[in-house]
Amino acid sequence: MSGVPADDVYTVLDVGGTTLRVGTYDPATGALSAVRRMPVDGMHRHPGTPVPALQRRVVDQIVREAGAHTGGRPPRALGVAFAGPISAAGLVLAAPTVWGLRGDPLPLGDLLTERTGAPAVVVNDLTAAAWRYAATEPGDFCLLTVSSGIGNKVFRGGEVLVDPDGHGGELGHWVCDPSPDAPLCDCGARGHLGAVASGRGVLAATRRAALADAAAFRGSRIAALCEGRVERIDNRAVAEAVRAGDPFATEVLRGTLTPLAQAITGVFTSIGVCRYILMGGFALAVGEPYRRLLVAELVRLGCFGLVPGDVDAMVSLGVADDDHGLIGVGRLLAERAPVPFSQGAS
Numbered sequence: 001m002s003g004v005p006a007d008d009v010y011t012v013l014d015v016g017g018t019t020l021r022v023g024t025y026d027p028a029t030g031a032l033s034a035v036r037r038m039p040v041d042g043m044h045r046h047p048g049t050p051v052p053a054l055q056r057r058v059v060d061q062i063v064r065e066a067g068a069h070t071g072g073r074p075p076r077a078l079g080v081a082f083a084g085p086i087s088a089a090g091l092v093l094a095a096p097t098v099w100g101l102r103g104d105p106l107p108l109g110d111l112l113t114e115r116t117g118a119p120a121v122v123v124n125d126l127t128a129a130a131w132r133y134a135a136t137e138p139g140d141f142c143l144l145t146v147s148s149g150i151g152n153k154v155f156r157g158g159e160v161l162v163d164p165d166g167h168g169g170e171l172g173h174w175v176c177d178p179s180p181d182a183p184l185c186d187c188g189a190r191g192h193l194g195a196v197a198s199g200r201g202v203l204a205a206t207r208r209a210a211l212a213d214a215a216a217f218r219g220s221r222i223a224a225l226c227e228g229r230v231e232r233i234d235n236r237a238v239a240e241a242v243r244a245g246d247p248f249a250t251e252v253l254r255g256t257l258t259p260l261a262q263a264i265t266g267v268f269t270s271i272g273v274c275r276y277i278l279m280g281g282f283a284l285a286v287g288e289p290y291r292r293l294l295v296a297e298l299v300r301l302g303c304f305g306l307v308p309g310d311v312d313a314m315v316s317l318g319v320a321d322d323d324h325g326l327i328g329v330g331r332l333l334a335e336r337a338p339v340p341f342s343q344g345a346s
Contacts (some may be wrong), residue, residue: 008026008027008028008076009024009025009026009027009075009076010024010025010026010027010075010076010077010078010079010330010333010334011023011024011025011066011069011070011075011076011077011078011079011118012024012025012032012078012079012080012081012325012326012327012329012330012333013062013065013066013078013079013080013081013326013329014080014081014125014128014324014325014326014329015040015058015062015080015081015082015083015098015125016040016083016097016098016125016325017040017042017044017083017097017098017148018039018040018044018097019037019038019039019040019322020037020038020039020040020041020061020062020065021035021036021037021322021323021325021326022035022036022065022066022069023035023036023069023323023326024069025079025326025327025329025330025331025333025334027330027333027334030135030327030330030331030334032323032326032327032330034069035323035326036065036069038065040058040061040098041054041057041058041060041061042054042057042058042095042097042098042099043097043098043099043100051099051100051102051103052103052104054098054099054100054103055099055103055106058098058099059106059108059111059112059115062080062112063112063115063116066078066112066116067116074116074117074118075116075118076118077118077119077120077121077333078112078113078116078118078119078120078121079120079121079123079128079329079330079332079333080108080109080112080120080121080122080123080329081123081124081125081127081128081129081325081326081328081329082095082098082108082122082123082124082125083095083097083098083124083125084096084097084098084124085124085166085167085170086108086122086123086124086127086166087105087164087165087166088162088164088165088166089107089109089110089164090107090108090109090110090120090121090122090123091105091106091107091108091109091166092105092106092107092108092122093105093165093166096186096187097148097149097186101187101188108120108122109121109122121329121332121333121336123329123332124153124162124166124169125324125325126143126145126151126152126153126169127153127160127162127169127328127332128324128325128326128328128329128332129143129145129153129279129324129325129328130143130153130154130155130160130328131155131160131328131329131331131332131335132319132324132327132328132331133155133277133318133328134155134158134331135331137155137275137277139274139275140154140155140156140157140273140274140275141154141155141273141275141276141277142154142155142264142267142273142275142276142277143155143277143279143318144171144260144264144276144277144278144279144280144283145278145279145280145283146197146198146199146260146278146279146280146282146283146290147198147199147280147281147282147283148186148198148199148200148281148282149172149186149194149198149200150171150172150193150194150197150198150260150280151169151170151171151172151194152169152170152171152172152267153168153169154168154169154267154271154273156271156273171193171263171267172185172192172193172194172198173185173187173189173192173193173194174192174193174263175189175191175192175193176191176192176193176196176197176259176262176263177190177191177196177259178191179191182195182196183195183196183201183204193259193260193263196256196259197256197257197259197260198282199235199280199281199282201256202235202238202252202253202256202282203233203234203235203238205252205255205256206222206233206238206249206252207230207231207233209248209251209252210222210223210230210233211230213248216248217230217248219248220241220246220247220248220249221240221241221244221246221248221249222237222238222241222246222248222249225237225240225241235281235282235285236285238252238253238286239282239285239286242286242289242290243286243287243289245289250289250293253286253290253293254293254296254297257293257294257297258297258301260294260297261294261297261298261300261301262301264276264294264298265298265301265302265303265304268303268304269303269304274310274314275314275316276314276315276316277316277317277318278290278291278294278315278316278317278318279317279318279319279324281322283317284317284318284320287317287320288317290317291315291316291317294315295311295312295315298311298315299311299312
């Protein structure tokens with residue numbers, strides 16, 4: 001949908017590794033509308049393309065889609081949730097899922113402000129998502145996403161706890177397995193939490209378990225869904241099997257949750273955050289069984305000073321949609337600029 005009025009609303013985008021989303025956020029009502037989705041013009045569409053060329057493609061696509069969304073008029077403000085660490089100045093420090101592991105930092109905020117004629121705010125996608133939940137959570141919380149990778153952000157005292165240079169909220173890159181043959185993370189290192197406990201990590205663990213215990217696999221719900229072929233196991237089958245109570249799939253998932261629970265207890269014991277919200281495609285696909293298994297592991301490990309009932313109450317599932325970044329960056333814009341922007345505002 002194009003031709004959206006630009007006077008009283010914000011244009012918001014969520015740039016992920018595979019999908020770009022663009023929509024309209026109304027700061028007066030908090031409503032998101034006119035959402036469109038399309039493939040990101042990055043490395044997945046153009047494998048082997050040099051990083052500088054991919055960076056130009058992605059910037060061009062954001063500018064093009066923002067312009068199409070407002071009928072060619074400069075938006076009142078532009079908010080971008082981006083899949084990568086971002087400095088306070090809107091500098092994209094890295095984007096391994098968008099344009100790869102290498103490449104110079106990109107001043108995306110400045111580039112978009114210059115090219116669209118509107119003030120642009122660029123933040124990490126999970127930072128944006130935290131702002132969505134900040135509108136409804138009464139106190140401090142930690143947002144955890146479990147999808148193809150793992151990430152987190154802590155919202156405390158009215159702000160997301162991130163260093164001005166973009167450090168923080170990267171539990172997915174905590175080394176939980178120091179062995180030399182530990183699973184490989186997307187960042188190129190081994191043994192990171194995201195490689196072990198993400199949807200991708202659970203899938204790899206399920207396939208390893210199926211090969212190691214063929215009899216248990218043959219009798220599992222996963223085998224029925226995948227015609228008994230290990231190579232056909234996917235996250236959809238894993239999630240469905242766990243939801244159905246399949247013992248084989250449940251035990252594999254339980255094993256991958258130990259390091260995630262250890263990471264959460266580290267956050268809890270170090271800074272005392274008592275609310276944990278789970279989002280991300282894999283965690284939400286499994287749903288309540290995922291939450292219960294994680295709570296059970298947290299209880300087993302022990303959260304110092306809490307009883308089991310407290311632990312159960314502190315973990316909840318997020319909203320089962322993919323609008324977190326769009327709504328969150330819109331709310332962030334409204335928080336930082338409750339009155340209309342003027343040209344050149346930052």
